[in-house]
Amino acid sequence: MLLANRVNNLFDEMFNDPFFSSPTWFDHSQMMKTDVQEKDGNYLIDMELPGYAKEDIQAELKDGYLTVTANHNETKDEKDEEGNYVRRERYSGSCKRSFYVGNQVKQEDIQAAFKDGILRLAVPKEITGIEEKTNYIAIE
Structure with missing residues (x-):
C-alpha cells in the first residue's frame, strides 16, 4: 500500500509540473x-x-x-x-x-x-x- 501511494504521488506531482499544466503546452499563440x-x-x-x-x-x-x-x-x-x-x-x-x-x-x-x-x-x-x-x- 505504501509503495502504491508513493507511485501515485510521484505521477500526481509530475503532472502538476508547469510543463504539463502551462497553457503554452497546447496554445501555440503564446x-x-x-x-x-x-x-x-x-x-x-x-x-x-x-x-x-x-x-x-x-x-x-x-x-x-x-x-x-x-x-x-x-x-x-x-x-x-x-x-x-x-x-x-x-x-x-x-x-x-x-x-x-x-x-x-x-x-x-x-x-x-x-x-x-x-x-x-x-x-x-x-x-x-x-x-x-x-x-x-x-x-x-
Whole structure:
C-alpha cells in the first residue's frame, strides 16, 4: 500500500509540473509573440523567444519571405542518492513564423540581433537604387 501511494504521488506531482499544466503546452499563440513597428524607414520586428539560445534560431530569406525558425531540445534528469532515476523528462519543440518582406529585399539588407530572449530584425521598408526592368515575353 505504501509503495502504491508513493507511485501515485510521484505521477500526481509530475503532472502538476508547469510543463504539463502551462497553457503554452497546447496554445501555440503564446509562442513567438511578435511586435512590428515602423521606424526610420525600417520595419523593426521584435520576437519573444524565451528559453532559446542564439544557436537555436535561424532566419532565412527566400522568395520574398523572411522565415524565423526556433528549435529547442531539453533533458531533465533527477536521480536519487544511488544514481537511480526518480524522474527523467525530455522536451523537443520548434516554432516558425514567416513574413512577406518583398522580392527586392536581399539578405544583406536585413540586420538581426538576439539579446535577452528577444530577436530583433530590421528590414528596410523600401529598397532604393534598384532599377526596375521590364521583362518582355517573346511572341512567336
